[in-house]
Amino acid sequence: MKKYNVAILGATGAVGKEFLNLIEERNFPFNELKLLASSRSAGKKIDFMGKTYIVEEAKPESFENVQIALFAGGAASKTLAPGAVRHGAVVIDNSSAFRMEPEVPLVIPEVNPEAIKQHKGIIANPNCSxxxxxxxxxxxxxxxxxxxxxxxxxxxxxxxxxxxxxxxxxxxxxxxxxxxxxxxxxxxxxxxxxxxxxxxxxxxxxxxxxxxxxxxxxxxxxxxxxxxxxxxxxxxxxxxxxxxxxxxxxxxxxxxxxxxxxxxxxxxxxxxxxxxxxxxxxxxxxxxxxxxxxxxxxxxxxxxxxxxxxxxxxxxxxxxxIRKGAALNALQIAEYMVGHNLV
Missing domain, CATH: 3.30.360.10 (Dihydrodipicolinate Reductase; domain 2)
Known part of the structure; x- marks a missing residue:
């Protein structure tokens, strides 16, 4: 099975940690993993699947050679998502920044998976409620x-x-x-x-x-x-x-x-x-x-x-x-893309 380079923005927060739990639970096919956060959290160590990762400060260049970028949400989405897309990543974003943009699919995989195919680099996760x-x-x-x-x-x-x-x-x-x-x-x-x-x-x-x-x-x-x-x-x-x-x-x-x-x-x-x-x-x-x-x-x-x-x-x-209302929904979008060769 093909494996993908994955970045998690907001890796030290509740949704970021849930991303990690779910990637392991669901055996998501990742190759390299980048854990990103704000400058306040940069340098923290996170043990995951037998390896210690150093959290990096998120910058536009952080997404070089990344195919899938999972954004946990927050103000950083608006500034970092366009740069991630320019570097070739597909951004799956948990913030409200792009949800109502006409060209950004807003997706619940069980409800409207067909919308994923219309993405132009960014896919939005709906509000948890x-x-x-x-x-x-x-x-x-x-x-x-x-x-x-x-x-x-x-x-x-x-x-x-x-x-x-x-x-x-x-x-x-x-x-x-x-x-x-x-x-x-x-x-x-x-x-x-x-x-x-x-x-x-x-x-x-x-x-x-x-x-x-x-x-x-x-x-x-x-x-x-x-x-x-x-x-x-x-x-x-x-x-x-x-x-x-x-x-x-x-x-x-x-x-x-x-x-x-x-x-x-x-x-x-x-x-x-x-x-x-x-x-x-x-x-x-x-x-x-x-x-x-x-x-x-x-x-x-x-x-x-x-x-x-x-x-x-x-x-x-x-x-x-935190699961279906955020991290799980986003990872399911990534799984759909992987399963349908959309990455």
Missing amino acids: TIIMLMALKPIYDKVKIKRVVVSTYQAVSGAGKEAIDELNEQVIDYLHDRPIKANVLPGASLSKHYQIAFNLLPQIDVFVDGGYTKEEMKMVHETHKILQDDTIGISPTTVRVPVYRSHSEAINIELEGPLSVQEARELIAAFPGVIVEDNPAEMIYPMPLFTSGKNDVAVGRIREDKSVPYGLNIWVVGDQ
Whole structure:
């Protein structure tokens, strides 16, 4: 099997580390591996598959002789991706920098793999919440056209980075020791005001935009329309940060344009690759973040009829946003390219 020179940008972060875990787990065919990060992390050592790698500072020339560049996300994507492409690499990017660019495919391999073939050097990973939602919606959408979606997300702190995880830890410890609780990270480190996340919910992820929605919410709208190539679907999202370490959850109400029974929906979802059904209310079986963390599959449960509209369903969806919501989705794109000789 042909092997490829791979670079990971953001190798020391949560998504970068997950890239490494998945490359080993899935036996991805790499030849040389470059681990890249900001100047702050340059020089760190990472042991991987019996070899010690030195993390290099990411520069445009870092991508010389690289065929596949996995970008973990962040501001560096915008500046480094074009240079990586000029050096001959295909960039698979986890940031929001290129998602809505018309010439950049926005891809979930189980949902729209054909879009990968249209790339011009950069392929974008969708937002984690969009990926988790569409993994559950696509099998339904393929059977019966979706008219409207109302989605509320319950997003883990790891989606906001290591600093948010550390802050939740510190706040819980301070609470248990009756010490003053400090908040410096959430809803966003760059914002003028911060709130406690321990024992609390924050109905803001990212900044507010026109109409009172947040950027995170509007990402779910615009990205869904682009991926499905259908902007007729009405989408009303509310995104919420919750004091959970890992795995995002979503309560999704679906209004269809025709009939679909609960049993049919359950069978369609169960047959879709990358999705499992955990749905037995009598035995209190339903998806939970605690049990989806570290797993590749998106789990769907609480599948039931919404009797308030002619053709309605409610579902509950949970997925590991660092795996399927980020690193796994990107690596699956790379695997598709390798399998179809697109690199």
